[in-house]
Amino acid sequence: MTTRLIVIMLILFSLPGTPPAQSGYIEVTAPGNRQLKLAVDTPRSLAAAPAGDTAKELADVISFDMNMSGVITAETGNLAPASGSISLADTNFLPWATGGYDLLVRSEYSLKGEELTVEFRLFDVINRKMMTAKRYLGKKKDLRRFSHSFADEILLAMTGEKGCFTTRIVFVTTQSGNKEVAVMDWDGHNQLPLTRNRSINLNPDFSPDGREIIFSSYKKGNPDLYRRALSSTAEVPISSRKGLNITGSWSPDGKRIALALSKDGNSEIYTIARDGGSPLRLTVSPSIEVYPAWSPDGSRLAFVSDRLGKPQIFTMAADGSNVRRLTHNGSYNVNPRWSPKGDRIAYARQHGSGFQIYTINVDGSDDRQLTTTGSNENPSWSPDGRLITFSSKRNGAEAIYVMRADGSGQTRVSQSRGGASQPAWSPRY
Numbered sequence: 001m002t003t004r005l006i007v008i009m010l011i012l013f014s015l016p017g018t019p020p021a022q023s024g025y026i027e028v029t030a031p032g033n034r035q036l037k038l039a040v041d042t043p044r045s046l047a048a049a050p051a052g053d054t055a056k057e058l059a060d061v062i063s064f065d066m067n068m069s070g071v072i073t074a075e076t077g078n079l080a081p082a083s084g085s086i087s088l089a090d091t092n093f094l095p096w097a098t099g100g101y102d103l104l105v106r107s108e109y110s111l112k113g114e115e116l117t118v119e120f121r122l123f124d125v126i127n128r129k130m131m132t133a134k135r136y137l138g139k140k141k142d143l144r145r146f147s148h149s150f151a152d153e154i155l156l157a158m159t160g161e162k163g164c165f166t167t168r169i170v171f172v173t174t175q176s177g178n179k180e181v182a183v184m185d186w187d188g189h190n191q192l193p194l195t196r197n198r199s200i201n202l203n204p205d206f207s208p209d210g211r212e213i214i215f216s217s218y219k220k221g222n223p224d225l226y227r228r229a230l231s232s233t234a235e236v237p238i239s240s241r242k243g244l245n246i247t248g249s250w251s252p253d254g255k256r257i258a259l260a261l262s263k264d265g266n267s268e269i270y271t272i273a274r275d276g277g278s279p280l281r282l283t284v285s286p287s288i289e290v291y292p293a294w295s296p297d298g299s300r301l302a303f304v305s306d307r308l309g310k311p312q313i314f315t316m317a318a319d320g321s322n323v324r325r326l327t328h329n330g331s332y333n334v335n336p337r338w339s340p341k342g343d344r345i346a347y348a349r350q351h352g353s354g355f356q357i358y359t360i361n362v363d364g365s366d367d368r369q370l371t372t373t374g375s376n377e378n379p380s381w382s383p384d385g386r387l388i389t390f391s392s393k394r395n396g397a398e399a400i401y402v403m404r405a406d407g408s409g410q411t412r413v414s415q416s417r418g419g420a421s422q423p424a425w426s427p428r429y
Contacts, residue, residue, distance in 0.1 A: 086106040086108050269290075342362070
């Protein structure tokens with residue numbers, strides 16, 4: 001399941017004729033409040049016969065990633081004649097500056113059988129300097145991952161924080177006719193099945209290190225909680241208590257799992273150790289409590305309760321104390337997910353026969369609606385907090401979408417036949 005990826009940082013000052021990259025970050029707003037423009041030059045082949053599809057895919061991946069970031073706009077193209085190399089000295093900035101571009105990505109690649117080498121460089125067009133560069137060695141199948149990785153580096157150079165473009169999304173798919181768990185790259189490519197138990201599998205969640213998932217499955221008749229390493233096919237039962245063992249959520253330190261158990265009669269929020277032991281009951285109520293979600297520092301949990309008659313979102317300390325109501329608008333609110341920075345919570349609110357995605361400050365203020373089309377549920381934040389994935393019924397079968405944290409750029413990413421739902425975003429690897 002893991003891809004062997006060798007990334008070699010270029011020692012820029014050791015390359016002949018290449019000055020060292022400049023330190024510091026570029027301003028991410030352009031004059032007159034114009035968003036910065038990035039040009040992705042057509043990748044240059046080092047072989048006598050260039051592979052056009054390879055070049056196009058390398059450029060298209062970076063453009064898609066950067067456009068979704070919301071930081072800059074990106075376009076692929078070729079405004080300058082091909083030069084002898086992608087070095088600073090051989091880069092003609094004038095056509096790009098005349099075209100209104102602030103940044104430029106140039107790259108070259110070598111494809112020999114299945115062996116792939118790619119080198120990327122990011123230039124500041126206005127100041128005619130190189131900002132960062134990377135070389136990647138691997139297999140042809142790693143092509144998209146190389147481009148995603150350099151897109152992360154572009155954001156790092158611009159903002160001081162890497163992007164989320166080498167991450168993945170785990171979700172539930174009905175492609176086989178059953179509800180099985182699958183995983184895909186964040187942009188929907190390279191989908192792989194994880195479960196094949198021909199049953200109902202629900203609510204997958206990534207471990208903090210991204211190496212395991214938990215999910216609930218009816219494969220033995222009862223909704224039990226299982227753990228599965230991405231590198232293995234073994235589905236290890238960790239909570240098979242009487243009744244519901246559902247909506248599991250991994251703590252940020254990976255030591256405990258919050259979930260809803262109905263072994264006491266009604267559904268209550270518990271935490272258990274990663275092996276299923278040491279259960280600790282957090283809620284004591286005759287109502288239904290489900291969907292626990294950890295704050296990024298592990299000190300608090302958000303959860304859904306109908307203790308006031310209709311499902312609303314509450315927060316509490318990790319030991320069950322200091323319960324507070326979060327949502328006061330709408331009569332049916334579910335699926336809370338804490339943002340990576342801990343400042344907002346995404347959730348789904350019922351509108352008529354469907355749902356829409358909202359985000360809200362953790363003190364209950366600034367309640368914002370992000371979606372309006374179709375029915376949308378199960379939001380999950382990217383690890384950098386820039387994006388949110390969610391499931392949506394808007395064009396036929398339910399599918400996985402991604403949008404920016406302000407609701408803009410809503411884009412379908414799942415490509416499988418059948419329905420796709422309940423996405424959860426992986427951490428950075």
